[in-house]
Amino acid sequence: MKPAGKMSLTIYISQSVITAWIFSSWGLGLFQELQTxxxxxxxxxxxxxxxxxxxxxxxxxxxxxxxxxxxxLTRSR
Known part of the structure; x- marks a missing residue:
């Protein structure tokens, strides 16, 4: 859990991209095709x-x- 917490932004964005690809029409198009x-x-x-x-x-x-x-991007100089 600790490594996932240290990379929480990367994991969050990666999950979003992966699930968008799986469920959207430009990806696999599995929206409403899978059961809960x-x-x-x-x-x-x-x-x-x-x-x-x-x-x-x-x-x-x-x-x-x-x-x-x-x-x-956010580091002050």
Whole structure:
């Protein structure tokens, strides 16, 4: 949970992009095609994937990519 918290912005935006791609017409177009239990399993699977990716990323880098961008944009000089 700690790596996912350190990369919360990256995970949040990544989840949004992945689910938009899965459910929108420009992606797989699965909106209203899956049952509720399938969507819950899918959402949990996406979160587990991204949480594991965050762990791997933070073993190599200090912070997530979007967190780095926000740091650069908001750092006072």
């Amino acid at each position: 239990w399938q969507v819950l399993i899918l959402a949990f699977g996406i979160w587990l994937f991204l949480a594991n990716l965050a762990t791997i990323w933070l073993n190599r880098f200090k912070q997530g990519p979007l967190e780095k961008v926000m740091n650069v």
